[in-house]
Amino acid sequence: MSTMTAIDPKDSVLCLLEGSAWPGAQAALDAASELPIPSTKTEAWKYTRVGKLFNTTYSTLQGNIEVTLPARLPFNTTRVVFVNGHFRVDLSDDLKAEKGIVIDSLVHHLAHGPVKAHYGKVAPIGDRFFTAMNSAAPTDGLIILATKGTKTSKPVHVLHLSTGGQQLIQPRDLFMLHEGAEVEVIVEHIGKDASTSLVNSIRESVIGESANLTIHHLQNETNGPAHIGMDAATIAAKGHFSIDTTTLNGSLVRNEVNVALAGPEAHAELNGVYVLNGSTHCDNHTYIGHDVPDCTSDELYKGIVAEKGTGVFNGKVYVKQDAQRTRAYQSNANILQGDDAKVYTKPELEIYADDVKCSHGCTIGRFDEQGLFYLRSRGISEAEAKKMMAHAFMYDVLERITNTEWREHLAGLIDAKLATL
């Protein structure tokens, strides 16, 4: 007779999450034990296998280890450093310089009114296992609270360093912009010898009336951890949210962006770039909820997938009944290079209002033969011609990034990455 022991693979993770003092942690832990780990039978995770992430026994280390910081960005920023998810005041810039804007470690502000009002509300757990997991025991994160009419004088550069393997890192940010505030944030994830770690991040943004939040998100984790990320934002009337997500390196990367257009004339712009090689799996998953009339959204994701890379795009635009005069555009273009590269894309529209203009398009293909021939006939080598075309292909997205300094920096990184293909 054989003895059978059913071991829930998530048990090893759940025991790490016990005893957190964050608000709602216990309820979240209960939810995490209830909810199953998503499988490929879960529609939202159809093309991304996460089961294997739970074969590792994780630990949660403190962040006070010695690290070497990379060079600063080539333009002026306020740099905030997190090491393995922990805020490092010693490595960060002076965060008090911006008048009327609170920039700090979120853990210090959990008892404050605005945090209590919004924390966990923009990205509720629902049936998302990873949200439950994060909410059960967030590591730490950034709070940005911009009061009425304030504006960041330079972008806030949030640098997340992960070092060492088998760690569970759960960043949790909360951004709140009051009426007319303008905030620009660069979020960069860098990994070092951390390929066996798991980053499960959640960022909630509350964008007030006529406020404007821009997030530039760069996933550039060579040997980096698996990264499951969720950016949730709710936008009030005439508010503006813009996010660009660039994935250049990583093992398993899931970028979820979940936007609620909650006030009339709110606008969301989602841009994405991915250049994948090795066995990088990148899944861009977006949801835009047009809840009220007169909102607009625009999505453009483009990527080149080479070697054994896998590119996934799943975009959903949901237009509620009575959300009249909605304008929603969604586009995803992919170039496949290499016999083992794969692309799965699923652009969805779900529309319950009639006075709308919604469209989506997606393409999967190779470099345009005619374009290549044209360049070759001008005496340009095939490799060089492909590089030029790849650059041009990506530039469609880059030119939508209004911060020219960041755009150029990003273009440099992308070109360097393309040169390795």
Place this chain on the structure above:
Amino acid sequence: MATQDEILQEVTTKEYAYGFITNIESEKAAKGLNEDIVRFISAKKEEPEWMLEWRLEAYRIWQKMEEPHWAHVHYPKIDYQNAYYYSAPKKKPQLTSLDEADPELVETFKKLGISLDEQKRLVGVAVDVVFDSVSVKTTFQKTLKEKGIIFCSFSEAVKVHPDLIKKYLGSVVPRTDNYFAALNSAVFSDGSFCYIPPGVRCPMELSTYFRINEAMTGQFERTLLIADEGAYVSYLEGCTAPIRDEHQLHAAVVELVALKSAEIKYSTVQNWYPGDKEGKGGIYNFVTKRGLCLGDHSKISWTQVETGSAITWKYPSCVLKGDYSTGEFYSVAVTNNKQQADTGTKMVHIGKGTKSTIISKGISAGFSNNSYRGLVKIGKGANGARNFSQCDSLLLGDRCGAHTFPYIESENPSAMVEHEATTSKIGEDQIFYLNQRGLPTEKAVSLIVNGYAKEVLNQLPMEFAVEAQKLLAVSLEGSVG
């Protein structure tokens, strides 16, 4: 002149124009489903042992399966034990001519506008009429026979051509494929069988008229169509059903096989009873249609005009296995009142240089929901595969929904896949333009809708295109268009 809103109101409240019940005594199996019923059906059809075994195996598979609920449709739970699985018109003797048929039956055909007489011969259509499950009359057998074409009812084919049936039945849609295909495999009543021998171009459009008549009778047709090397056939399928209060379950299976260089064109006009304004009654249409391009350079083309049924769950698909084979899907789906449609296609590219085109036009009105769900899959070996998809949705009214769920998967770097979709309502500027040219709003809308669906309607054979336009008119025109 009616305002646009009034016109829309009228469209959305349009009653079904084809509702009438023919009173013919019919022979039914007992209510419910079990192995005995499967045996009963098989015995009724005087089927050989192997066919019965095949059915029973399907029934066992079905019992282990669960009803799928991923589609974007909602309906009360179906009680599969509370339905009749077999019903046949009671007149038993084999008919040699139409004159011998029940006059009431003939009257029904007249109401439907099907003429089994000289007129049909003139337009060159052979009709295999399925009246609630049993083929009553097959015409043009002789002409077809001369060419070596087999076109008969499925039950006849089981008896006369068992080799072909054994070889191809379930080869495209296996019994294990899905819940409704398994159900159909167990209890299918009848359907059409067609075989076009090598190198033969079928001289006429083959056509079957399906009609669900008996109250509380699920009708489970099974169609199998084989085009041998270099053959060509165009097949028409059209449907109407009378008004009944109870929901009627319909789970058909259509299998197409195209061998080397063969071409199959399959056209459907479906206007089954969609239920009344309150969503009461109407047919549940859960259909599995799939074509297999088995040979190189083969082609399968699906064209459908879907205006009926309370619920439609239908994805006519192409498996492009042969190198350089082609798959096409042209669809117009109209939903009104409380209808729900979840329809689309699957194009599975396996062979080299395979091509597929998808044109889908959805029109939703009233409180209906109309979804396009499609899959384009490029396999690893499908070098140089090409796909183009276009899915447009038109919304008439602010209480309906239009949805698009395309799945696009590519595992081959030399393949090219393009997908585009738009959703909008009829432009006020378009209507204004036509008004300005002296066209009343009603006509203008009709014109715009017809233009919108034209790309698909153009794919239909002449005889069908007329009916399809009439159908669009019934559902939307005189009213809107």
